[in-house]
Every structure is written in structure tokens, then in C-alpha cells.
Amino acid sequence: MKTNDITTTEDTHEVTCQFCGRTITAETIRDTVDAYRSHVYTHHT
Numbered sequence: 001m002k003t004n005d006i007t008t009t010e011d012t013h014e015v016t017c018q019f020c021g022r023t024i025t026a027e028t029i030r031d032t033v034d035a036y037r038s039h040v041y042t043h044h045t
Contacts, residue, residue, distance in 0.1 A: 019044045 013032040014025040017039060024039055026032040 017044075 012025050012027055013029050014023050015032050015036045016023050017036065019040065020043065022039065024032060024035045026035050
């Protein structure tokens, strides 16, 4: 699982799912990674 494509904006962080291209956004990097893992687990396993 790669997380090196996280981009930082003023007060949110976002990551693009490598499987479906969906953008997942959260307020902190930790929350973003958690949301990304949850999304991948839910939709791509």
C-alpha cells in the first residue's frame, strides 16, 4: 500500500485511492491514512 501520493493543503490532507481513483480527504494525515485503509478494506478486498 503506497501512501506517498498524499497532498497537503491548508487544513486538510487528501489521498487518491490507487484502485479506483477516489479522493479521500481528512483533517490530519493520520485520519486520512485511517480513512484510506478503511476504504480499501471495504471496497477492494
